[in-house]
Amino acid sequence: MYRWFDERLNLTRFNKKFLNKAFAVHHSYFIGEIALFAFVTLVITGIFLTFNYEPSIRMVKVAGKSLPAAYASVLYIDSLPFGAVLRSVHHWSASIMIASAFIHLLRILISGAYKRPREINWFIGLLLLVLAILTSFTGYSLPFDAFSATATGIGYGIGTSIPYIGEWVSQVIFGGEFPTVHSIPRVYSLHVLWFPLLLMATLGLHMLVMVKQKHTQPTYAKKVAPGRILGVPLMPQQAYMSTILFLLYLAVVFFIAGTWIAHPIQIYGPPTASTPPVKPDWYLIWVYGILQIIPGDLKIPLPFGAVMNSEFIGSILVPGVLGLAAILLPFLDTRRTKMRYMELPTRHPVRTAVTFALLAFLVTTTLAGWKAELGLSAGQLWAIILGGSLLTYVVVYYAIILIWGRPPKEDPDAA
Amino acid sequence: MSSKKTDATRRAIVGATIGVGLGIGSLSLLAPVVSLRPKKEVSPETEPPKEGDLLTFAVGDKAGKVVTFDDLPLEGPAVLAYPKDPKTGVIKSGEKNNLVLLIRLKPDELDDEVKKYSADGAVCYSAICTHLGCTVGEWDASRGLFLCPCHKGLFDPRHGAEVVAGPPPRPLPTLPIRADGNKPVVAGGFTSPPGVLAGTTAAGGSCAV
Numbered sequence: 001m002y003r004w005f006d007e008r009l010n011l012t013r014f015n016k017k018f019l020n021k022a023f024a025v026h027h028s029y030f031i032g033e034i035a036l037f038a039f040v041t042l043v044i045t046g047i048f049l050t051f052n053y054e055p056s057i058r059m060v061k062v063a064g065k066s067l068p069a070a071y072a073s074v075l076y077i078d079s080l081p082f083g084a085v086l087r088s089v090h091h092w093s094a095s096i097m098i099a100s101a102f103i104h105l106l107r108i109l110i111s112g113a114y115k116r117p118r119e120i121n122w123f124i125g126l127l128l129l130v131l132a133i134l135t136s137f138t139g140y141s142l143p144f145d146a147f148s149a150t151a152t153g154i155g156y157g158i159g160t161s162i163p164y165i166g167e168w169v170s171q172v173i174f175g176g177e178f179p180t181v182h183s184i185p186r187v188y189s190l191h192v193l194w195f196p197l198l199l200m201a202t203l204g205l206h207m208l209v210m211v212k213q214k215h216t217q218p219t220y221a222k223k224v225a226p227g228r229i230l231g232v233p234l235m236p237q238q239a240y241m242s243t244i245l246f247l248l249y250l251a252v253v254f255f256i257a258g259t260w261i262a263h264p265i266q267i268y269g270p271p272t273a274s275t276p277p278v279k280p281d282w283y284l285i286w287v288y289g290i291l292q293i294i295p296g297d298l299k300i301p302l303p304f305g306a307v308m309n310s311e312f313i314g315s316i317l318v319p320g321v322l323g324l325a326a327i328l329l330p331f332l333d334t335r336r337t338k339m340r341y342m343e344l345p346t347r348h349p350v351r352t353a354v355t356f357a358l359l360a361f362l363v364t365t366t367l368a369g370w371k372a373e374l375g376l377s378a379g380q381l382w383a384i385i386l387g388g389s390l391l392t393y394v395v396v397y398y399a400i401i402l403i404w405g406r407p408p409k410e411d412p413d414a415a
Numbered sequence: 416m417s418s419k420k421t422d423a424t425r426r427a428i429v430g431a432t433i434g435v436g437l438g439i440g441s442l443s444l445l446a447p448v449v450s451l452r453p454k455k456e457v458s459p460e461t462e463p464p465k466e467g468d469l470l471t472f473a474v475g476d477k478a479g480k481v482v483t484f485d486d487l488p489l490e491g492p493a494v495l496a497y498p499k500d501p502k503t504g505v506i507k508s509g510e511k512n513n514l515v516l517l518i519r520l521k522p523d524e525l526d527d528e529v530k531k532y533s534a535d536g537a538v539c540y541s542a543i544c545t546h547l548g549c550t551v552g553e554w555d556a557s558r559g560l561f562l563c564p565c566h567k568g569l570f571d572p573r574h575g576a577e578v579v580a581g582p583p584p585r586p587l588p589t590l591p592i593r594a595d596g597n598k599p600v601v602a603g604g605f606t607s608p609p610g611v612l613a614g615t616t617a618a619g620g621s622c623a624v
Binding site: 150153154156157158160168171172175176177179180182272273274275276277278288291292294295296297299309310311314371372 | 451452453455473474495497508511514542546547548549550552553564565566567568578581582583584611
């Protein structure tokens with residue numbers, strides 16, 4: 001059998017080139033893999049969901065009650081054997097995909113792996129994170145319950161705040177002023193077709209570039225075998241590890257999802273004229289927090305009568321500036337030599353401290369999402385956010401200098 | 416046999432052909448791009464409120480029934496309502512921005528501008544938050560303010576629903592009402608456009624920065 005295929009496809013050559021390829025091993029390298037497993041789980045559970053979901057908000061009669069068809073079809077999914085669990089696994093996996101992709105990004109950041117020659121994969125990775133968040137956001141509206149309809153309505157409002165083109169963009173994505181009869185079919189098409197296709201293509205490219213450029217090595221590899229690749233072959237060792245990790249991932253996520261059913265739409269009910277107090281999913285609460293403490297009359301005028309209003313500044317401009325900084329990073333922080341090994345975070349105190357300050361910024365702006373519950377004023381929260389981020393930078397920087405000493409002028413990691 | 420010259424001409428012709436084809440092809444794509452934006456379909460349910468409209472409950476057990484002054488407790492909370500055309504009997508619930516808040520307050524507490532649009536202490540405001548379009552559905556009874564649950568915008572119904580706290584950029588538009596027997600009736604259109612104004616509209620709010 002193998003020979004028959006080998007004669008036609010020259011499998012032996014492929015095996016030598018790819019399956020025997022050595023890949024470095026380090027516990028932090030599995031974080032990106034977990035994002036991949038979450039994506040695979042999302043596709044598989046997503047197929048089950050599409051078989052039963054009805055993308056429409058027209059009213060249907062179910063057991064004497066008039067409900068939107070989308071909401072009724074999700075109730076039907078929940079009533080199927082393991083239906084609610086599979087929907088919950090889908091929801092939890094989306095969270096895990098974004099969380100692990102972000103932690104993976106932090107790992108790349110503090111180990112300097114974005115540097116030459118890996119800038120391309122840094123950009124592709126940023127695109128993947130944005131796509132993952134967009135896919136999750138479009139999926140959020142689909143059950144069309146009171147919570148998801150309100151949250152998506154806010155997304156529509158944020159879209160319209162883009163100067164010049166906002167209204168057009170929002171109406172094209174959401175099929176008119178959300179919610180209309182065109183809204184759910186469009187968002188559904190984006191969520192189950194276009195964004196996943198883009199994600200798949202980008203993911204493939206991400207891994208292809210990684211294989212081509214070779215993974216960074218843990219620092220111990222330099223001592224053990226300098227200048228050579230230290231790792232285990234894709235087949236069978238890496239494959240075994242990945243399979244075990246994937247099965248472990250499935251076990252954990254099914255346990256979590258089965259124990260804590262995500263987004264219980266029976267409790268939320270179908271949308272009504274009044275809106276419940278919504279908070280977005282956890283990975284967008286920092287934006288929600290900024291929106292709560294930004295002055296509402298903040299306006300930056302633009303030519304031709306357009307303005308950048310507070311919604312645009314808070315929810316598009318601020319994340320946009322962070323994204324732009326991430327794109328510029330590999331051009332500003334460069335090195336002449338080709339990078340083979342991970343850099344030690346303790347030898348790069350400025351970069352490590354900035355990373356921690358960024359985390360402090362995200363945590364404190366997330367905290368601002370609970371402004372009313374905390375009883376703090378916008379001014380106090382701004383003081384906590386800016387002061388906390390700055391303090392984190394100073395503390396981390398001097399802690400590194402005190403404990404590990406100043407980094408030598410000559411880059412010790414240069415190979 | 417081809418010389419360098421004929422090769423160059425041939426390349427130019429092939430290049431021009433491909434260029435013109437791609438150009439016209441992409442131009443023709445503009446037509447479907449324009450129709451990506453859905454049509455705004457006008458129906459009796461989506462018309463804005465107009466003079467003479469009755470107001471009906473939007474939610475709750477009485478949904479669809481006409482609101483009377485007896486339904487409005489003094490000092491709030493507010494009732495969520497949709498306008499209803501008395502001639503056709505159509506409730507205008509097809510347009511999100513038609514949702515209004517009806518509240519009855521002590522007439523002497525209202526400022527002059529609000530009093531002009533009120534009837535027997537009852538005032539009517541757009542229920543759609545000017546920030547990001549949530550329903551301003553909560554009532555802070557201790558301070559006597561409308562509260563939007565989404566980003567905690569606070570509006571004062573005694574003073575033209577001006578923004579007291581939170582991120583909303585402008586007050587809730589007023590819907591003038593008058594009394595017709597024991598029923599509040601719409602006396603004219605909204606005083607300013609209801610709902611979220613797109614980033615291109617500079618109307619409303621003060622101009623900071």
